[in-house]
Amino acid sequence: xxxxxxxxxxxxxxxxxxxxxxxxxxxxxxxxxxxxxxxxxxxxxxxxxxxxxxxxxxxxxxxxxxxxxxxxxxxxxxxxxxxxxxxxxxxxxxxxxxxxxxxxxxxxxxxxxxxxxxxxxxxxxxxxxxxxxxxxxxxxxxxxxxxxxxxxxxxxxxxxxxxxxxxxxxxxxxxxxxxxxxxxxxxxxxxxxxxxxxxxxxxxxxxxxxxxxxxxxxxxxxxxxxxxxxxxxxxxxxxxxxxxxx
Numbered sequence: 001x002x003x004x005x006x007x008x009x010x011x012x013x014x015x016x017x018x019x020x021x022x023x024x025x026x027x028x029x030x031x032x033x034x035x036x037x038x039x040x041x042x043x044x045x046x047x048x049x050x051x052x053x054x055x056x057x058x059x060x061x062x063x064x065x066x067x068x069x070x071x072x073x074x075x076x077x078x079x080x081x082x083x084x085x086x087x088x089x090x091x092x093x094x095x096x097x098x099x100x101x102x103x104x105x106x107x108x109x110x111x112x113x114x115x116x117x118x119x120x121x122x123x124x125x126x127x128x129x130x131x132x133x134x135x136x137x138x139x140x141x142x143x144x145x146x147x148x149x150x151x152x153x154x155x156x157x158x159x160x161x162x163x164x165x166x167x168x169x170x171x172x173x174x175x176x177x178x179x180x181x182x183x184x185x186x187x188x189x190x191x192x193x194x195x196x197x198x199x200x201x202x203x204x205x206x207x208x209x210x211x212x213x214x215x216x217x218x219x220x221x222x223x224x225x226x227x228x229x230x231x232x233x234x235x236x237x238x239x240x241x242x243x244x245x246x
Contacts, residue, residue, distance in 0.1 A: 002030030003227035008082040010034045010075065012065060012122060013092025015044035017190035018139065021215030022089055023047055025223050027056035031087065034078045036063040038092075057082070065092045065118035066110070075125035087226045088126040090119040090138040093158075095192065097151035107154060115158035116165075123169060123180075132177025135226045136169065138162050139218075142186040142241040148206065159184075163237060170235035179234035181225050186241020188213045208243025 009026045013019040014035025023033050024047075033051050037044035037060055044060035051058035059081055063074035079085050093115045098107060123136050130136075143152055144159035162182055170180040187203040189195040195212040204210040221238060224230055239245060 002028075003223070003229070004087070005030030007031045007086040007226070008034070008078065008084050009087035009089065009226070010036070010078045010085060010122075010126065011089040011091055012036045012063070012071075012074070012118070013038075014089075015040055015047055015060070017192065018185065018188060018215045018218055019089075019091040020047045021219040022091060022222050023051060023058075024054070025216065025219035026087065026089075026226065027051040027054045027058065029223050029227070030056075031226075032057040032082055034059050034061060034074075034081065036061050036065075036074050036092065038062070038064045065114045068117070068121055071118050071121045072125045075122060075129070079129050084131075085126055085129045086131075086133065087135045088122060088137070089222060090122055090136070090162075092118065093139065095155055097155060099151050100153050103154060111154050111158050112161075115155075116161045119162060120165060123165075127169075127173055127176075127178060130173075130176070130178050133228075133231070134173075134176075134178040135230070136173070136178065136180045137222055137225055138166060138182045140182045140184040140237070142184045142239050142245050144184060145239065146245045148244075166237070167235045174234060179225070179230065181230075181233060181236045181238070183218065183221055183225070184237060184239040184241065185213060185218050186239070186244045188215060188218060190215060203244070204242075206244045207241065208246050211242055213240055213242065
C-alpha cells in the first residue's frame with residue numbers, strides 16, 4: 001500500500017540510523033525523498049541508491065543544521081528538484097551530555113542552534129511551500145519528558161522546546177490544513193545507542209517492555225502521521241520508549 005504516492009518528503013539528517021530508516025519507509029510508501037547530510041557523503045549516496053532501488057526518486061543535499069542558510073537552501077533545493085514539498089521530518093540533531101558545571105557557552109549555542117533553531121527555520125521555510133495536507137514532523141526524545149540521569153539538562157531543554165514549538169506551529173498552520181506533530185523515541189537500536197551497548201541493560205531495566213525499538217518502529221509511526229490517516233492528528237506528542245517514562 002503506497003499511502004504517500006506522489007508526495008515529496010524532506011528528511012534532515014537522513015544518511016544513517018533513524019533518518020535513513022524514515023527515508024526508506026516513506027519511499028516504500030510511494031514518496032519521493034530528499035535527505036540532508038553533513039559529513040558522510042558516501043553513506044548519504046548509499047541511502048539514495050537504496051531509495052532508488054525501491055522505485056523512488058531521491059537525492060541527497062549537503063546541509064549542516066548549524067548553518068541557517070544551508071537549512072533554508074535545502075528546503076528551496078527540494079522544491080526546485082521536485083516542484084513541491086509535502087512532508088518535512090526534522091530528524092537531524094545532536095546529543096552531548098554534560099554536567100551543568102562543565103557546560104560552556106559554545107555548548108549552549110551548538111545544541112540550541114542544531115536541535116531547536118534549525119527546526120524552526122526548516123519548518124518556516126517548508127510551510128511557505130506546503131499546500132493543504134502538508135505534514136511537519138519533528139523528532140523529539142522521551143528525555144524531553146523525563147530526564148533520567150545527570151548530564152541531560154541541555155539536551156532535555158532542546159527537545160522540550162520542540163514540544164512548545166510543535167503546539168504553537170500547529171495553531172499557526174491549522175487553518176492551512178497543515179499538521180504539526182512530534183515523535184519522542186526512547187532507546188532505539190542505532191550506532192549512537194546500540195542495543196548491545198555499555199548502558200543498554202540499564203535502559204532496558206527502566207522500561208515496561210524491556211526491549212529497544214528498532215529504527216523501523218519509529219519510521220512506521222512517521223509514515224502513519226504523514227499519511228491521509230493522520231489528517232486529524234496535530235499538536236500531538238507520541239512517545240515510543242517501551243514505557244520507560246511510565
